[in-house]
Amino acid sequence: MGVENYPPLLDKAAQKTGEVRDRINAVLTTLSASLAGRGAPWGNDKIGDQFTQGENGYFVSRENLTTSAANMATTFDNFSTSQTDAAFHLRTMDLGNGDQYRT
Template identity: 40%
Template sequence: MADKVEVDPEQLRSAAGSTTDVQTAIDTVISTLTAALAGRGAPWGNDSLGRRLASQYEPAKQALIDGAGTFSGTFQGLATGQIDAADQMERTDIISGDGFR
């Protein structure tokens, strides 16, 4: 375990901004992909082969979109945690400093 912990709350908040940027980029990819796929329509026919393809494609497509959404949510949670940690570290520092007065 570390003997010393050093945190710069402003740098941690800045990192949270970068983490939010990653989340926003993931959301943009999801939106772009969803719109592009919807605009193309079904690339298969309504025959037995087309129905078989659709039965495999549609669940895989949805799993990809859902997984990317989960990934985005993870980055949102990380950013929130970084901000909360910075706030808590700052409060702790103020309370500890008050103990020396």
């Protein structure tokens, strides 16, 4: 029984994971720019306050959404970095193990 590893495939996975991170960040950037460009479509009246204020209001919901998406991007960034690091260490270990058999 042996252990097999494929660092090139892990590198490829790290790249794709990084692309997911980049896409999430691009969506966040586009969303933020779009929302900023539109201004506030609600009025400064009671109905506008009901829509925007409170724990279920627009402002809190918007903040929760953007924070959650940013956290997802950070998580994918961490995954990508860990995959790259793991591939590096697997290569290093494999080369070190192979050096034992060289005379």
